[in-house]
Amino acid sequence: MTEKNYWVRASTYVTLQRLAIFVFGFGSYFFMVRYFSKDTFGVWTLFVVITSIVEMSRSAFIQNAFVKFYSQPNIDRFSLTTASITLNFISTLVFIALMLGLIPVLTIFWHTKEIMGLILWYCSTSLILVPLTQLNYLEQANQSFRGVFWSAVVRQGFFFSVVVICFLWVPNMSLNFFAAMQSVGGIAGLVTAWILSKQFAPRRLATDRAMVRNLFKFGKYILGTGVASTIGKNADQILLGSISHSSVALYNAAVRVMNFVEIPTLSISNIVYPKIAERANLEGKEAAGRLYEKSVATIVGIILPVIVGILVLPQIVLLITAGKAYLEAAPILRIMATASVLIPFNVQVGSAFEVIGKPHVSFYINISANVVNLVVNILLIPRLGIMGAVWAMLITNVFIFVVSQVLLRREMGVSLLRTGVQLVEFYTTAPGHIRGFISRKK
Template structure:
């Protein structure tokens, strides 16, 4: 009887998809941390800083493309019978966007590298062009899987991608070869190629190999995604702004400290990003079938659950931050201690803004998300500039903290116009979850 209940529990959408997505995110972060632990011991701080800038740019490409396409494809896939046409039209936009990014690299890459005081970055970006075209297939397969509420393929392909990259670095380290930044980009391209093949085998049951794009659907997906895309560009610049500002105003050695802090933050942000992937399709369906009240409940309960995890984890990281830094990067990176502490002070607020914007997108209000992210970006540029000038290398961390506090309140206020949510209500639900945990009461988020 207990076995049947357990099997039924793991067949639940929330449990199964959340576990797979969280394992996927944790796998990515853990392999990323493993790679980082090796790289900081074989590369100079300046090279680590340049690698961090490359990752920021390459991830901006991937995440903004997802912002332009994924939510729109998932939304229209569930609201029309023209499913093959939707996927084909999405693929056209995917290819065009990738070509545009390649053109930007070829014509503006040298100028970007010069501003960031990293001339070698331009060569790395040109090598990455191969990976950009491979990612057309990788992302398209992911959209198809998630449109069918299937997260297994994404888990396997992302894990393989990060795992193979880690193994290539580990093999180079063990063999004693002199690993350089160009080789790291080649390693990335190899790992992307392998993950595309794996993803194909999980996606082929949904494929009919008929390419039938329609101009009207291309416009429809683009018009839906343009605000989410613009928001994605802004939020990704916001996420990497501290490193870009430090590189432009100071030097790449300090970028290496922010890269270390970002990796720790990425690890604790796993529940947020995982639940965002799971929440969006569920929220789209809930808004259509059960109304905005259901969307409000989904948002508040999932965000409260994330906060309950982040608060104790953040406190532990603040207490043991120097020990964690020594394990990850060694004594040479202890100057990152203050940056890590400051980032942990507001870690529990980040998911409030992120989830609020994600829900606004799901209820077809992406233009609101765009405006929020635009305001937050301008505030962050201003605050980072002023605080870096005033406090040096930790100024960017202080600026990000101030802007995150403001951004969480702005995003929640915007969502409250449609779903009557509030930060107070979220924190109250978090307190209830803690209380129920202490009293051994069942948490019923998986029943939502």
């Protein structure tokens, strides 16, 4: 596949995947937030926080190490795949054990017994996700995204369909029912992934303990980074849950809106990661740094008009997304929108340090940032409530931005000035590219 074809095909599938996940996820939220009361939906939000921590942490542990090693020359891909599957399964069992052990603690801390049934259902979903995610990682490592896209569409689309049906015709279903439907959706996604990605599956499995150790050695820092990052990212909602479930629901209303901004951020990050790894291996750290600058400028250029719209009309955005009961979250949304300008810079930091063989750097950045975030949340939430959580989020993003840019400049020669130039170039060239695309379609 040529360089141009790779970017076109990859960007199409990954962007559509992120868009589909957002549409189905937001669609499910749109109906569920109106299906349940604020307090009940707050419990569901806390459950989603737990599942996000587990899925993102496990993905960071397995996916990035597998993709990086897979692209190296002379690698035994049978042994690599076997080692990745082994770590995927073991890490899932560890997370299940942790979740089961935390049930009594969370029941007391969040003042709800419903969380127990939700976690039990998610334990079964986690086991289903082991082969599903492994097929997705294998396909991504082969620079193909078709199966990843369709398995996500089927999995998320199934759950969305169930939510819509219940909203329209089946009232008073429990939270446990929807958690169970997530497991069913996972099975549907797994079947889809196997049909479309089985050609990438290894013809045989080869046990190699050294390969397992190498993957674990590389992935442990990324796992630590992933756990610290997701816990830190959700520490505000975790702590708000001890105050009131309705506070969590209000805060989450603003978070859901900002998830829209993350679509291009995460999509381009997934596309760029294999290319940054390849560029670092073939051309060195400086070349990888130039790709970092260009990708960040592109993401900022895409999301900036959306951010301006949110800053100007937060009430209208909330009225459309969450309903009249959530309009009081407008100040929260404004601050989140301001902080989101820094997200493209911060998201790419982990990938940049991983591909140059220094995953521990991003690990320490995230650990430090999450300590800052946790401390500020503990200090501000009891005094300011929801607004304390928002200010803590802004302070943490600024901290990550400042520290990471200093280290990126030292290690890879990354320049904010060049990134700014790339942003200006994006806006000057984008209209021409759009007109050319439209003319070709005509």
